[in-house]
Amino acid sequence: MTNTPANAKRTVGWMGIHRGHKARPVEWLAEKFIFLVSLTAILMVFLIFVFVAREALPLVLGQMNSAAARPAIPAKDMDKLKPAELQEYLGLTPAEFKGLDKEALQALMEVREEEAKEAPKDKDAKVNTTEWKYLFGAHEWSDSRPEDRHVWQPIGRIHKYNLWPLIIGSLKTTLVALLFSVPLALAAAIYVSQLSSPSLKEWLKPAIEMLSGVPSVVLGFFGLIVMATFLQSVFGYQSRLNAFVAGIALGLAVIPVVFSIAEDALTSVPRSYTQAALALGASKWQAAWQIVLPAAAPGVFAAVVLGFGRAIGETMVVLMASGNASIMSWSLFDSTRSITATIAAELAEAVFGGHHYRMLFLIGAMLFIVTFLTNLAGDLIMHRLKGRLEGKAK
Amino acid sequence: MAAFSPTQVTLNTAKPTEGAGAPLIASEGVNLHYGATQALKNISLTIGERHVTAFIGPSGCGKSTFLRCFNRMNDLIDSVRITGSIKIGGQDIYSPDVDVIELRKRIGMVFQRSNPFPKSIYDNITYGLKLHGMTAKSELDATVEQSLRGAALWDEVKDRLHTSALGLSGGQQQRLCIARAIAIKPEILLMDEPASALDPIATAKIEELILELKREFTIVIVTHNMQQAARISDQTAFFYLGELIEFDTTAKIFTNPSKKQTEDYVTGRFG
Ligand SMILES: Nc1ncnc2c1ncn2[C@@H]1O[C@H](COP(=O)(O)OP(=O)(O)OP(=O)(O)O)[C@@H](O)[C@H]1O
Ligand SMILES: [Mg+2]
Secondary structure, three states, rough: OOOOOOOOOOOOOOHHHOOOOOOHOOOOOHHHHHHHHHHHHHHHHHHHHHHHHHHHHHHHOOOOOOOOOOOOOOHHHHHHHHHHHHHHOOOOOHHHHHOOHHHHHHHHHHEEEEEEHHOOOOHHHHHOOOOHHHOOOOOOOOOOOOOOOOEEEEOOOOEEEEEEHHHHHHHHHHHHHHHHHHHHHHHHHHHHHHHOHHHHHHHHHHHHHHHHOOHHHHHHHHHHHHHHHHHHHHHHOOOOOOOHHHHHHHHHHHHHHHHHHHHHEEEEEEEHHHHHHOOOOOOOHHHHHHHHHOOOOHHHHHHHHHHHHHHHHOOOHHHOOOOOOOOOOOOOOEEEEHHHHHHHHHHOOOOOOHHHHHHHHHHHHHHHHHHHHHHHHHHHHHHHHHHHHHOOOO | OOOOHHHHHOOOOOOOOOOOOOOOEEEEEEEEEOOOEEEEEEEEEEEOOOOEEEEEOOOOOHHHHHHHHHOOHHOOOOOOEEEEEEEEEOOOOOOOOOOOOEEEEEEEEOOOOOOOOOEEEEHHHHHHHHHOOOHHHHHHHHHHHHHHHOOOOOHOOOOOOOOOOHHOOOOHHHHHHHHHHOOOOOOEEEEOOOOOOHHHHHHHHHHHHHHHHHOEEEEEEEEOHHHHHHHHHOOEEEEEOEEEEEEEHHHHHHHHHOHHHHHHOOOOOOO
16 A cells, blocks of 8 residues: 555555656746747837947948039939949939839939039038047037037038937936936935834835826926926026936936835845844944845846836937037037937938938937946846855855 | 653753843733734733743744834834833833834844845855944954854854855855854843754754854754753743743743643643
8 A cells, every 4th residue: 555645646656656647738938928028028129129230321331412513424324334323323212213204303314413513512511420539529510610620410401410419418418417316316226225113114105206207298398397497596507498408307317217216125135134233232324235236236236227228218308408419528508409409300310221211210229328328237146146145256 | 640740851950040030021911913813811020130931832823923012023013012011121112112123132133034135245244243333343243253153153154254145055145144143232131932943962052153152142042953942941931822821930930830731731740
């Protein structure tokens, strides 16, 4: 007689252990399904990047020409060109090229010839402003002040695409936003998770997190109307809308992100650490600051990284409160313009497939890469912090 | 009665320290409620200075709860309500003008579940010292070594003082917590099952440490190990379901208890 329960399907001997995933098919299926779902998420991110980067690719490869005056070939010489050459010269896609008959092509060539005749003759007319040296280097433009300048001015006779004003604009507003919101959000997170009474916590936590429910257009409006006036009267600077105002308004959008994640990280630190510190004679503050905060460092760090992502990616608030002028300046009190606001404001009016259009995708792809790299670096640092806390790494 | 044999336990025969036993901690009619449930019922006892007092009793009877009353750790639990009085050195520690931080600086505690900080072994011990205002490196180093030796941990960790304490084994972590508690030289040391995860050799070392500390300090220890209570304590309190059933000298409790429940418990015939 054995002790095996009557209903157990046990085979004689140990062969029965070779059942693999057939033993629990539902769990196995569910696991695979969840894996597939998460894979889809990764795939989506990848596809979005591919789409953005594809639109920007001709720029990167140097295939775009934004010069106001392009050399023209006389229309009567059309027959001398091979079809492929003609297609490239007229800037047509293969499909468009096929759809046009000889007369239409002839007409297009005449338009080009006409354009070339009327084109301005100054030195910058022939410049292809989408070249890297114009994107990043200063240039003395013939139609503005006689000095080397970084200018983003896509509309006009010369299309100026210098990226620095936008990069600096994004950095300025993001920096102000983080400097303003991270200390506030962390202080609030420490207070709510460690110091406040539970009944107060029940009020405070949802109240702060409700900030994230405020639509960013409302925040932008608030920044534009209320905060801009208030801050100007306090600090007394010149232009009413500037990087500083935009940064503070942006900070309001960042606070709930940083707060929420940091508060979770701090709350999940075992209470026994706090108890040990208090039993040694630490005050609540000392325990929170010296024991709990370092123990929550990985999570708090992740909160700041996410806050950065939110700040640099936010569009509406900056568009409304920054003054939206692409001025090359490090001053926080000059009007400014971020990468995101530029894309939002200009994409609708850019010619589909044109150099302006592609330029906007290029800065979009740049933004994507920056946030991706930041998150990656943040993740690496977080793992090191975690490892150190858990006693793995030295 | 027949199964009760005093040879089961070895009593602490060490001579009591000169002048020990003067009342230090006095609890008077302490009742403690967790919300609606009462965990301590009218507990009155007096703990002698430089004595080792053992709390024994079945799981859930309120030993830890009562121990936490002495350094007011129960304050951290919101639902707790305490009535009655606890005086240390004649001072009511629950009077409103008591600075809990000052109180806790003078009372060390080893928790039932070991809870080292997620910091290096060295920092675990110096944290309390720094709270007490010790800053000189040489002094800190010396105290770290001394307390780790006291907790029988020094030889195992002396080469890895600056690695994380969470990399230690369960028993090592428990000894680290003991070292952390004794480093600040508390006048009263509360120990909640300090040897529950230790092997016999480490346990013996900790017991040695307790007997040595007793020369200067007052110790209250919770233990489930009857032999241990008998070996190291001067007085023993037996708790059952939140009540103090019997409190007397250890010799009396283990050889001639006056309550049937106590006798059943210490002889292992409980239940
Ligand atoms: N934080 C708490 N909230 C509510 N009830 C609690 C809390 N802590 C303890 N209790 C209850 O109080 C009673 C006494 O618990 P306590 O931890 O003091 O027991 P103990 O004697 O130390 O037991 P053990 O030997 O298992 O450690 C138990 O019934 C327990 O459920
Ligand atoms: Mg206990």
